[in-house]
Amino acid sequence: MRNSKNRVAVSKLHEKNGISFYAVQSDKFKTIQLDIFLIHPLQKEAVSENALFPYVLRRGCSRYATQLELALRLEELYGAGISAAVHKKGENQIIHLNSGFVADQFTSGNTNLFDEAGSLLLEVLTRPVLEEGLFRRDYFDQEKTNLIQRIQSRVNDKMHYALRRCLEEMCAGEPYAIYEDGDEEGAGTITLEGLMARYRKTLAESPMVVFISGNVNDKDTGRFIDKFSGLERDCNKSFYKSQVTKDVAKVRRIEEPMDVSQGQLCLGFRTQVEAGSPDYFPLAIYNSILGGGVQSKLFQNVREKESLAYYIFSRLEKFKGLLVACGGIDIKNKEKAEKIILEQMEAIRHGNISDLEIEAAKKSIETGTKSMQDSQGGMIDFYLSQLLAGDDDDIESFLDKLMKVEKEDVVRISEKITPDTVYFLTSLSGESTGEGSRNE
């Protein structure tokens, strides 16, 4: 099962002032990638500012004060990229700055892209363009508008919108209901002063994780790490742990009408399983059997047998212990689809799982995990997740534990899974539109 010859080695290099550095060492990639993550608990009062400042930082730094100058410089560095993004894992908001560029053997002359891109990335994070001690007013205003537009645009992708609305309704009142971008109201009230204070606070006090990926020598790595020593840090926190267990008194039903021709059905469940717990492994297998791929019960029954959907899947939110089953269906088929989904879960609970289903689920996760080692981004995401889960497993021991899961473990875990919320995105009339009537 193991394939150790193609291992990508991940090692911890250094930890100081709440900043930990990791190397993702491999010579099979043509690129070097630098990733800086700041990890902050999802909090209503902080989320909008934390979602905004990375984008203001991306507008320019002291040396290249505008987006235009920065773009010109990055083009000179063989099309190097610098990006800012904000993600969410469980009840943590993750602020992410990244730089990717080609390895030196692909550049001509004696450019040291690593030093220059590394410095630039750090300058973007720590040396913003300031006017009287604050971010530039025009950058602030523009990026605030962009943030509000990003929030409003969630509705554009109906499948993800429905999935995230289901999770939001399900966790109403818990930090998990907060989006990584916050909400429109919160974004609207951000002030320039407040944003500056938040930036300084998050940068100084939040746990920071840095990944250096690619074929980088120790000297270059050392110089890059040294660049962080000038940061004023006051961090004594570890990662916030998401609240997972919750009793569900009654299943909630939400219907949201919108001008759509296809209905989006999402069934949300609590698994009561924490990310770092040994129960996570049978839960992952459970999810794969239920809706993890073409072999899954949902795909086989909802799509292949009943032709109700084109896409149908289930997904785990590992850190919050949630499971959601989603499908895009004809509006008139809502009851039927919901019934079939619940029947599949019932079947697992009764131990109605074939050896083939267990095998296919394990192999599917194994293939996915091994494939991840062919992507620098995939490796980084895996290790960041492991850190957040407080899980020491590397890829090999992670896979070993998955492979040891038995049918009984999956059945046992299925008992813990409780229905919480049924969300349905439906048409304005609540009825199916005539077939083909909306075609151009």
Place this chain on the structure above:
Amino acid sequence: MKIFDYERIQEKIIMHEHKSGLKAFVIPKKGYNKVYATFATDYGSIDNTFISPGDKEQTRVPDGIAHFLEHKLFEQEDGSVMDKFSKLGSVPNAYTSFTQTVYLFSCTGVFEENFKLLLNYVQHPYLTDENVEKEKGIIAQEIKMYQDNADWRVFFNLLGALYEKHPTKIDIAGTVESISQIDKAALSKCYDTFYHPSNMIVVVVGDVNDEAVFKMIDEGITAKENPGEIKRIYPDEPNTHFKEKVEKNLAVAIPQFLMGVKDNSAVSGYELLKRKVSLEIILSILMGRSSLLYNQLYDEGLINQSFSTEAILEKSFGYTVWGGQSNDPAQVAGRIQEAIEKIHREGLDQKNFDRIRKAHEGRFIRGLNSPENISHSFIPLYFKGVNFFEQTKVYKELTIQDVQKVFSEHFSMTPALSVIWPMKM
């Protein structure tokens, strides 16, 4: 067996031709766990009218049939081929574009069994009246999913503005109406016409033994006699845009827009690749992240980070396209037109050209980490008569004069505009 070596980018391609005319390629990726294997036919949604080898009459098939056939090939007499791949722990998939249909899997173990399975099932369709009917419900949901997708709609509305007759304006999956007309006989006709090995290629990207791959090709591909040429019939398309503007309302928050200019060069082979790279560089010079125009529009709040540009070139059609979100698409359109006219007057700047060419080359190299990206880029270009890795040569050879010439030819029409407005509440 032929080996093509690309030292600059440290990549190579090993090619083998099967006696049926099928060409197989191995692109080695040393140290990779994953093997990404594809079996592709030079047949896509635009091939809806053709004369099969040996026929005298032309055949017109229902829209969406290439995509329908792609769905149906997964079904085999002894069950779904997806189950068999799942047993082997691999991830099967397939996709249909305007010009190709591609079957694929990725795996991290038992490559040989997976590969034999891929070769086998694509060569053995199993079509029955019942299984054809059953698929219609699934594909109808796929079509509806795209109807609600603003990115997709704004794109097809633009194609509807650029093209009057060319079938690229038709949705790849067809319509609920058109797929209702698809039956077993029509699917078989398309299969027999377009799935001959001489119209197909196999591409394997990963850490594999090329000789073993080619041996499996020799054993696994049925050598049918080459039936001769397929005549693909496309309507005579005017060189001008069909409409200036197409607008529609959908449930979106911010208006979405796309603009485009038709490319009438009808080039193929290395010339096509060179023209595509030229157009990409022009788009960056005009409205890329380092252009004055992009930054002005961004600063004025007329565009945001969703703005992007692309150049599409096929043998029978082509266009440049750009867009994103904007509250004032007409204003953006006007400003872009002004920038185009300015370059018509003043020409391209050498310094900009040199810097952007270098940046594009860097981004091209960065994309070579991904076996999926290599495969998805290689297949369509190969069917157009050029090898994807030749792009490294283009970056080396391309001059500002080449690009200036492409600019003058291509940007001779006012761009067409497609807008999706939010629903009026």
